[in-house]
Amino acid sequence: MPHFELDARRMFCPMPVIRTQDKIKELNIGDTLEVVSTDPGALNDIPAWCRINGHKVIKTRDADDEVFILIEVCDV
Amino acid sequence: MSQQRKAVALISGGLDSLLAARVMLEQGIHVEGINFFTGFCVEGHTHAIRKQDKSKSKRNNALWSAEQLGIKLHIIDIVEEYKDVLINPKHGYGKNMNPCLDCKIFMVNKAKQWAEENGFDFIITGEVVGQRPMSQRKDTMPVVSRESGADDRLLRPLCAQNLPETLPEKEGWVKRDELFGFSGRNRKPQMALAKKYGFEDYAKPAGGCCFLTDESYSAKLVDLWDARGTREYEMDDIMLLKVGRHIRPAPHYKLIIGREDGENKFLQGYKNNFITFKTMDCPGPLTLLDGVATDKDLELAAQISARFSQGRDKDSVTIEARRTNGDTTTLVVKPMPASEINPEWYV
Numbered sequence: 001m002p003h004f005e006l007d008a009r010r011m012f013c014p015m016p017v018i019r020t021q022d023k024i025k026e027l028n029i030g031d032t033l034e035v036v037s038t039d040p041g042a043l044n045d046i047p048a049w050c051r052i053n054g055h056k057v058i059k060t061r062d063a064d065d066e067v068f069i070l071i072e073v074c075d076v
Numbered sequence: 077m078s079q080q081r082k083a084v085a086l087i088s089g090g091l092d093s094l095l096a097a098r099v100m101l102e103q104g105i106h107v108e109g110i111n112f113f114t115g116f117c118v119e120g121h122t123h124a125i126r127k128q129d130k131s132k133s134k135r136n137n138a139l140w141s142a143e144q145l146g147i148k149l150h151i152i153d154i155v156e157e158y159k160d161v162l163i164n165p166k167h168g169y170g171k172n173m174n175p176c177l178d179c180k181i182f183m184v185n186k187a188k189q190w191a192e193e194n195g196f197d198f199i200i201t202g203e204v205v206g207q208r209p210m211s212q213r214k215d216t217m218p219v220v221s222r223e224s225g226a227d228d229r230l231l232r233p234l235c236a237q238n239l240p241e242t243l244p245e246k247e248g249w250v251k252r253d254e255l256f257g258f259s260g261r262n263r264k265p266q267m268a269l270a271k272k273y274g275f276e277d278y279a280k281p282a283g284g285c286c287f288l289t290d291e292s293y294s295a296k297l298v299d300l301w302d303a304r305g306t307r308e309y310e311m312d313d314i315m316l317l318k319v320g321r322h323i324r325p326a327p328h329y330k331l332i333i334g335r336e337d338g339e340n341k342f343l344q345g346y347k348n349n350f351i352t353f354k355t356m357d358c359p360g361p362l363t364l365l366d367g368v369a370t371d372k373d374l375e376l377a378a379q380i381s382a383r384f385s386q387g388r389d390k391d392s393v394t395i396e397a398r399r400t401n402g403d404t405t406t407l408v409v410k411p412m413p414a415s416e417i418n419p420e421w422y423v
Contacts, residue, residue, distance in 0.1 A: 010345060012125075012315070013136055014113050018153050041134040048139040052149055 001030040009066065013041040017049050024055065027073045032058065035069045043067045081249040082106045082196040084187050087149060088285055089137025091278045092202030092234060095269050097145050099233040100200055103250045109149040110190055111138040112183050114158040115314050116287045125319060125342045137279040144275060154186065155311055162288070163307045172294035174286060176211040177219065184224035198229040198244045205235045206260040234258045234266070287318070296322055299423045303327060303367065319343065322423035323380060329367030330423065331377055333384050348400055353381045356394040356406070360385025375407060382411035
C-alpha cells in the first residue's frame with residue numbers, strides 16, 4: 001500500500017491535526033501516513049483525532065524534540 | 077421509520093458545547109462536531125513552547141469533547157478569513173480586542189455553509205442566554221441567528237425554552253420540552269447536567285478560550301498595529317505576541333526577549349526574519365528586534381537584553397547581534413539597570 005509523509009514541523013496544535021485531517025481526505029483506504037511534528041501535543045491530539053474519526057494509529061514515537069505518528073487510513 | 081436528522085454542533089472544548097451536543101444525542105439526532113481555528117484559540121501553544129510547561133498534560137479540549145461524545149469532529153482552519161472579522165467588526169469589540177458578536181455570527185455562518193454542503197439539517201451551539209456580556213444576551217442571540225443566515229435552523233439546546241421555537245422543534249425533529257431553559261452566569265445547572273451525564277474532567281477555562289479576551293495580549297496586538305501603521309497580521313505575528321517579554325524603547329522597534337529556554341529555542345526559529353541578540357559570555361535570553369534599528373538602537377537593545385541575562389550585575393556583557401543576512405556584530409555593553417528601563421516601554 002502507498003506510504004505518505006506529512007511534515008508538520010514548526011506548527012502548533014491544532015494545525016498538525018488540521019493538516020493530517022486534510023491529507024487523509026486525499027488518501028485511500030489502506031494507505032499509511034507518517035506525520036512529523038515538533039509540537040509534543042500532537043502526540044495526544046493526532047491519535048485522539050484518529051480514534052474519533054476511525055483511523056488506526058500504528059505507531060508513535062518521539063526523538064530529538066520531534067514526534068512521529070504513523071497512521072493507517074481506514075474505511076469510515 | 078422516520079429519517080434520522082443531522083445536526084452540526086459548534087464544539088469549543090468547553091462544558092456548554094459538550095452538553096448541548098449530548099442533549100441532542102439523547103434525542104436521537106446524528107451529531108457531528110465542528111471546531112474553528114482562528115489563530116487566537118491557542119491555549120496549548122504556551123505549553124508547547126515553554127520548557128517549564130513541558131511536564132503539564134496537554135490535550136485539545138475540542139477533540140476530548142468529541143471523544144467523550146463519540147462523535148466525529150471537523151477542525152476548520154479559518155485563520156485567513158478571520159482577519160476581516162477581527163479588523164472590521166461590524167458590532168465592535170468587547171472589553172479588549174474581542175469581537176465576540178461578529179465572531180459568533182461568522183462561525184455560525186461557516187457552520188451553516190458546512191451543514192448545507194454535507195447534508196445536515198440544523199446547527200446547535202452551547203450558548204446560554206445572559207452568560208456572556210456580548211454575544212450571549214437576550215437581544216444579541218437573535219442577531220446571531222439572523223445575520224449568520226442560519227435563522228430558525230440554529231438551536232441552542234441549553235436555553236431553547238427561553239427562546240422562540242426553531243425549525244427542529246416546530247418540525248418535531250427534537251422535543252422542546254426535553255430541552256433546557258438555562259440563563260445567566262450561574263454555572264450550577266450545567267454542572268448538575270454534566271454530573272447526570274457522567275462528565276467529570278471537562279475543561280474549565282477562566283475567561284474563555286480566546287486570547288483576544290486577554291487584556292495583556294490585546295495590548296500587544298494594538299501596539300503591533302500602531303507601530304506598523306496597519307492592522308494586517310500574519311500567523312507568526314500573533315504567535316510571537318504570546319512569547320517573551322515585549323519591550324518597545326522607541327516607536328520604530330520592539331524587543332521580544334525570551335524568558336526561559338523553551339522560548340529562546342522558539343525565538344531562534346525566527347533568526348532569519350529579525351535581528352537577534354544573544355549573550356556570549358554568560359547564560360542569557362535570545363532577543364528579537366522587530367522593526368528597524370540604527371547602531372545606537374542596537375547598543376541600547378543589547379544593554380536591555382544583557383539586563384535579563386545572568387550577567388546583569390557584571391560591569392559588561394558580550395552580546396552578538398546577528399542580522400537577518402547572517403552578518404554579526406559583537407557588542408560589549410553594560411547591562412541596563414532595572415531602574416533605567418522606562419516602565420512605559422513594557423508592552
